[in-house]
Amino acid sequence: MTLATTATQVPVRVDDDKCIAHKGCTVCVDVCPLDVLAIDIVKGKAYMAFDECWYCLPCEQDCPTGAITVDIPYLLR
Amino acid sequence: MTTLNMEFDLVVIGGGTGGPMAAVKAKEANPRLRVLLIDKANVKRSGAISMGMDGLNNAVIPGHATPEQYVKEITVANDGIVDQEAVMAYAANSFAMIEELDRWGVKFEKDETGDYSVRKVHHLGAYVLPMPEGHHMKRILYRQLKRARVEITNRVVVTRVLTGPDGQVAAVMGFDCRTAELVVIRTKAAVISTGAAGRLGLPSSGYLMGTYENPTNCGDGHAMAFHAGAALANLECFQINPLIKDYNGPACAYVTGPLGGYTANAHGQRFIECDYWSGQMMQEFYNELQSGNGPVFLKLDHLAEETIQEIETILHSNERPSRGRFHEGRGTDYRQKMVEMHISEIGFCSGHSASGIHINARGETSVPGLYAAGDCASVPHNYMLGAFVYGKICGEQAAAFCAETGQAAHDGETEAREAARILAPLQRGDGLTPFQIEYKTRRLVNDYLQPPKVTRKFEIGLQRLAEVREDLGAMSAANPHELMRAMEAHSILDCAEMAARASLFRTESRWGLYHACVDHPERDDANWFCHVLLRRGDSGGMVLEKRAVEPYIVPVDEQERTAYQRLRIAPGTTPAPQAA
Numbered sequence: 001m002t003l004a005t006t007a008t009q010v011p012v013r014v015d016d017d018k019c020i021a022h023k024g025c026t027v028c029v030d031v032c033p034l035d036v037l038a039i040d041i042v043k044g045k046a047y048m049a050f051d052e053c054w055y056c057l058p059c060e061q062d063c064p065t066g067a068i069t070v071d072i073p074y075l076l077r
Numbered sequence: 078m079t080t081l082n083m084e085f086d087l088v089v090i091g092g093g094t095g096g097p098m099a100a101v102k103a104k105e106a107n108p109r110l111r112v113l114l115i116d117k118a119n120v121k122r123s124g125a126i127s128m129g130m131d132g133l134n135n136a137v138i139p140g141h142a143t144p145e146q147y148v149k150e151i152t153v154a155n156d157g158i159v160d161q162e163a164v165m166a167y168a169a170n171s172f173a174m175i176e177e178l179d180r181w182g183v184k185f186e187k188d189e190t191g192d193y194s195v196r197k198v199h200h201l202g203a204y205v206l207p208m209p210e211g212h213h214m215k216r217i218l219y220r221q222l223k224r225a226r227v228e229i230t231n232r233v234v235v236t237r238v239l240t241g242p243d244g245q246v247a248a249v250m251g252f253d254c255r256t257a258e259l260v261v262i263r264t265k266a267a268v269i270s271t272g273a274a275g276r277l278g279l280p281s282s283g284y285l286m287g288t289y290e291n292p293t294n295c296g297d298g299h300a301m302a303f304h305a306g307a308a309l310a311n312l313e314c315f316q317i318n319p320l321i322k323d324y325n326g327p328a329c330a331y332v333t334g335p336l337g338g339y340t341a342n343a344h345g346q347r348f349i350e351c352d353y354w355s356g357q358m359m360q361e362f363y364n365e366l367q368s369g370n371g372p373v374f375l376k377l378d379h380l381a382e383e384t385i386q387e388i389e390t391i392l393h394s395n396e397r398p399s400r401g402r403f404h405e406g407r408g409t410d411y412r413q414k415m416v417e418m419h420i421s422e423i424g425f426c427s428g429h430s431a432s433g434i435h436i437n438a439r440g441e442t443s444v445p446g447l448y449a450a451g452d453c454a455s456v457p458h459n460y461m462l463g464a465f466v467y468g469k470i471c472g473e474q475a476a477a478f479c480a481e482t483g484q485a486a487h488d489g490e491t492e493a494r495e496a497a498r499i500l501a502p503l504q505r506g507d508g509l510t511p512f513q514i515e516y517k518t519r520r521l522v523n524d525y526l527q528p529p530k531v532t533r534k535f536e537i538g539l540q541r542l543a544e545v546r547e548d549l550g551a552m553s554a555a556n557p558h559e560l561m562r563a564m565e566a567h568s569i570l571d572c573a574e575m576a577a578r579a580s581l582f583r584t585e586s587r588w589g590l591y592h593a594c595v596d597h598p599e600r601d602d603a604n605w606f607c608h609v610l611l612r613r614g615d616s617g618g619m620v621l622e623k624r625a626v627e628p629y630i631v632p633v634d635e636q637e638r639t640a641y642q643r644l645r646i647a648p649g650t651t652p653a654p655q656a657a
Binding site for chain 1: 117118119121122123124127128232254255282283284285286287288291292293323324325397398399402403406407507510555558561562
């Protein structure tokens with residue numbers, strides 16, 4: 001049996017110019033209750049790896065450079 | 078796959094609200110006690126109050142309320158089915174906890190004289206204390222954890238409490254959600270503080286994590302208590318919340334009510350006398366939604382500009398701060414538009430209703446060495462402050478228990494079986510995804526288990542849930558993160574089955590909408606003035622029994638007993654809608 005993926009627009013946006021994950025910062029990844037954020041090792045930037053957001057905002061509020069914006073997921077908007 | 082083995086005296090499972098308090102109080106009781114606080118998220122931002130809380134909903138403050146009054150209020154709000162001693166243990170310790178939190182730096186609203194500004198939201202008494210700056214709750218708790226030298230393990234999902242030869246706590250088992258490494262922690266005692274079972278029903282948006290409760294709170298604790306042999310109480314008393322339509326947060330009448338806001342129908346008219354969340358209030362809310370007078374709204378558009386600004390400051394920075402941007406997206410300005418509301422999907426949450434792991438006034442479950450606090454435990458209407466008070470009780474009781482108890486040995490075969498259960502989805506190359514299993518379970522919950530409850534629908538629901546249980550054996554996980562979702566799907570399915578079996582057992586209607594049975598529409602005190610306890614039978618299935626309500630320590634007279642049955646404003650007496 002093969003598995004297919006369904007593409008979806010995720011709620012957490014990361015401004016790569018502001019994100020300092022390449023300097024070792026993992027604050028957003030650390031604080032996310034759902035553990036849906038990750039660091040792209042190649043780019044050195046944070047991104048949303050799983051579409052399981054509670055739009056609770058610790059990632060946005062605790063980010064030291066203001067790189068993160070959380071949108072309300074489209075299904076709810 | 079390697080296994081990480083650890084040993085502690087006390088393991089606290091869940092680092093949200095009650096858990097940190099339990100860990101701190103256990104260490105304060107005995108600084109030499111080896112205490113581990115474990116969380117599947119990060120304790121800094123985990124649980125129901127990850128973004129703080131805007132107020133205390135059940136503060137029992139001298140001069141404003143007495144513990145006896147509070148016990149009476151909660152007894153009446155729960156149609157009499159309460160262990161008053163357990164409610165009193167909360168009420169009698171409520172004010173001391175407020176004072177302690179105050180010393181820790183929590184900022185409560187006070188008047189010019191320095192007295193707490195208590196507001197009235199409940200039907201009978203005044204118990205609401207605003208915390209306009211309550212967004213700092215988790216930071217304050219974290220500081221106390223560090224001060225008390227509590228050890229913390231983040232990102233470990235606990236799946237089972239293993240027991241010893243006499244059924245007592247012996248170990249806690251789980252896995253790391255980033256590496257899938259197995260974790261086995263030998264321990265004398267454990268406190269379960271895993272919050273509500275909030276991923277039971279499916280939000281109508283279809284967004285799996287769009288739940289009222291923090292979605293990490295998916296009933297893991299309820300399931301592990303069940304499998305450890307502990308009793309769970311009154312699971313048929315579902316939790317259903319009045320929320321902003323589509324957005325999974327309250328609108329919120331507790332904050333706005335004392336400032337002049339109220340729940341209204343489409344005509345802008347009040348239809349309930351009291352916005353305090355009870356089953357009876359939810360029934361009236363549901364009735365209004367179903368009638369031609371719906372939808373239901375929170376009305377604020379009659380308030381003065383400075384009041385609205387105060388409301389925006391509180392509601393858009395606390396608890397669920399993204400509600401501000403939700404309103405913005407919909408073009409909802411409190412000044413011009415009422416906020417459309419709806420009722421939430423079902424869950425278990427004693428914080429607002431009454432169901433959960435059965436505990437007594439000492440926080441003890443029916444398993445020796447196992448305690449439970451907060452939204453997952455059975456003390457009704459406990460809210461955040463109740464989680465703190467019972468966290469304290471559990472921490473202190475567990476510390477005393479550890480002093481007198483040796484470490485029990487668990488059965489190696491049970492550990493091996495659990496290890497195999499945890500790792501199975503990772504070892505399957507393909508199969509059903511955790512998403513598919515969870516979505517189907519929760520969709521069945523909505524289709525068959527949502528009140529009004531119909532016997533035939535529950536029977537079909539149980540059949541369909543049994544089919545999903547078969548399918549668990551075909552679930553696969555591509556990585557440790559998906560494995561977390563897979564194990565959560567097991568817990569969710571267990572909770573769904575418990576919800577169904579408990580509901581079928583109680584053949585009467587009680588608690589308003591929470592247990593509104595179409596086939597048994599009347600309350601039947603002669604046969605059902607009792608708790609319902611659910612536990613694991615010898616063959617592993619679910620066994621239900623009645624348990625007598627403990628003798629009241631605070632008498633309730635007949636007039637008071639029915640106060641919550643009279644919430645609806647009689648037609649013709651509705652106050653005229655005020656101009657916008």
